[in-house]
Amino acid sequence: xxEFEIKYSQTLAAQGITTPEQVRSLFAQATADFDAQxxxxxxxxxxxxxxxRWLGRKSGWLTKISDNWLKPASQELKRTVGQELNRLxxxxxxxxxxxxxxxxxGPEPTVAAKDRIDLSLPGVIRPIGTHHLVRTVIQEIEDxxxxxxxxxxxxxxxxxxxxNFEALNIPEHHPVREDMDTFYLDxxxxxxxxxxxxxxxxxxxxHTMEKRQxxxxxxxxxxxxxxxxxxxxxxxxxHQIEGLAVDTDITxxxxxxxxxxxxxxxFGESVKTRFRPSYFPFTEPSVEFDVSCIFCxxxxxxxxxxxxxxxxxxxxxxxxxxxxxxxxxxGFVNYDAxxxxxxxxxxxxxxxxxxxxxxxxxxxFFQSDVRxxxxxx
Ligand code: DAH
Numbered sequence: 001x002x003e004f005e006i007k008y009s010q011t012l013a014a015q016g017i018t019t020p021e022q023v024r025s026l027f028a029q030a031t032a033d034f035d036a037q038x039x040x041x042x043x044x045x046x047x048x049x050x051x052x053r054w055l056g057r058k059s060g061w062l063t064k065i066s067d068n069w070l071k072p073a074s075q076e077l078k079r080t081v082g083q084e085l086n087r088l089x090x091x092x093x094x095x096x097x098x099x100x101x102x103x104x105x106g107p108e109p110t111v112a113a114k115d116r117i118d119l120s121l122p123g124v125i126r127p128i129g130t131h132h133l134v135r136t137v138i139q140e141i142e143d144x145x146x147x148x149x150x151x152x153x154x155x156x157x158x159x160x161x162x163x164n165f166e167a168l169n170i171p172e173h174h175p176v177r178e179d180m181d182t183f184y185l186d187x188x189x190x191x192x193x194x195x196x197x198x199x200x201x202x203x204x205x206x207h208t209m210e211k212r213q214x215x216x217x218x219x220x221x222x223x224x225x226x227x228x229x230x231x232x233x234x235x236x237x238x239h240q241i242e243g244l245a246v247d248t249d250i251t252x253x254x255x256x257x258x259x260x261x262x263x264x265x266x267f268g269e270s271v272k273t274r275f276r277p278s279y280f281p282f283t284e285p286s287v288e289f290d291v292s293c294i295f296c297x298x299x300x301x302x303x304x305x306x307x308x309x310x311x312x313x314x315x316x317x318x319x320x321x322x323x324x325x326x327x328x329x330x331g332f333v334n335y336d337a338x339x340x341x342x343x344x345x346x347x348x349x350x351x352x353x354x355x356x357x358x359x360x361x362x363x364x365f366f367q368s369d370v371r372x373x374x375x376x377x
Contacts, residue, residue: 002032010063011072020080027084030065031091033178035037038095047099052090062089133376134365135240137353138221141241144265148258150217150243150271155204157223158185158195163203167332168282169369176281183236197225200346201242202282205325208244214245214340223350232361239349244325246335246342252285252324253342256318259322263291267356274316283323283344294355317355320347 054061073081086368180199221241228234260273272292280286292298292314296308300315307313322345327337364372
C-alpha cells in the first residue's frame with residue numbers, strides 16, 4: 001500500500017504508462033489497494049482516516065489521481081483515465097458508505113454477547129467448608145497440651161487383644177472386659193490371632209513406651225469403638241484423647257497440676273475441679289476427674305428454677321478417668337518400675353465438645369446434617 005501511494009503523486013508519463021490497457025491495469029491496482037485497506041480498517045476512528053485518505057478534498061488520493069493522472073494525461077489516454085477514475089470513485093464511495101453503515105449498526109461482535117465476560121461482576125464464591133466441631137475440639141485440646149510440652153502421636157484402630165487389654169494389665173478373664181465388649185474382625189481361617197477394633201486409645205501408651213525411652217509426654221487423639229447401641233450419649237464409634245507422661249520424677253502433684261491446667265484452659269478459669277477415687281487396671285491410684293457443672297455454675301439449680309438437668313442437681317460433671325501409671329504396665333514395656341513414674345488419662349472428646357458447646361445429643365456429630373455443622377463455622 002505504501003509503495004503504491006507513491007504512484008498517486010506521479011504522472012502517468014513518469015510511470016511510463018502509455019496505453020489504455022496500462023491505464024486500466026493501474027486503476028485495477030488502485031482498486032485493489034482500496035479494497036485491502038477497507039477490509040483491515042474496521043473501527044470507526046480508522047474509518048474517518050480512511051475516508052480522509054481517499055476522499056479528502058485537498059490531498060485525498062482521488063484528488064491526487066485527478067491532479068496527477070487525469071489532468072496531465074495525453075489526449076489518447078484522457079478518456080480512459082476519466083472513465084476509470086469515475087469507476088474508482090464510485091467504488092471507493094460505496095465501499096466507505098457500506099462500512100459506515102455497518103459501524104453505525106454496531107460493531108460486528110467478535111465474541112457472542114452471551115459469551116462475553118463481565119469483569120465487574122462479583123466472582124463465584126465457593127464454600128470451602130470448615131472443620132467439624134469434633135475436629136475443632138481435638139485441635140483446641142492438642143494446642144493446650146502441646147503448649148506445655150506434650151507431643152501428638154497416633155496409633156492403629158485395629159488392635160490385637162494384647163495391646164488393647166493384656167499389656168494394659170487387663171488379663172483375659174478380667175471383669176472390665178465386659179464394659180469394653182467390642183467388634184472382632186472376621187479373619188480368614190488360619191490367620192494369626194484375633195484382631196479387634198480398639199475400645200480405647202490406651203493401647204497407644206504401650207506402642208509409645210515400646211518405641212521410646214522416658215521421658216515420654218504424649219497425647220493420642222483418635223477413634224475408638226464399642227458395641228454400644230446409639231443414643232444421646234452412646235455411639236459404636238467415638239473419639240478419645242489419651243495422655244501419658246512418664247519420667248524419673250513424676251509425682252501425683254504433676255498429675256493433678258497438669259489436668260487442672262488443661263481443664264481451666266479448656267473450660268475457663270472459673271471452673272472448679274475435683275478428683276474422686278476410681279479404678280482402672282492400668283493406673284494406681286486411679287481417679288475420676290470432675291468439673292463444676294458448666295451449665296449451672298456448680299449450684300445444681302437451673303436458671304429457670306428447679307434442678308439443673310445437665311448435672312441432675314449434683315453441681316458436678318464427670319469428665320474423664322485418669323491415674324498414676326500402674327507399675328505392672330511398665331513390666332510389659334521393659335521400663336524399670338523402680339526408676340520411673342508417670343500419669344495417664346483418657347477423655348471422651350465428643351463429650352468434652354458437648355459440654356463446652358452445649359450440645360445434648362452425641363448423634364448430631366455423626367449425622368452430617370449441615371444445619372448443625374453450619375452453626376460451628
Ligand atoms: N481407657 C479408659 C476408657 O476408655 C480411659 C482411661 C482411664 C484412660 C484412665 C487412661 C487412664 O489413660 O489412666 O475408659
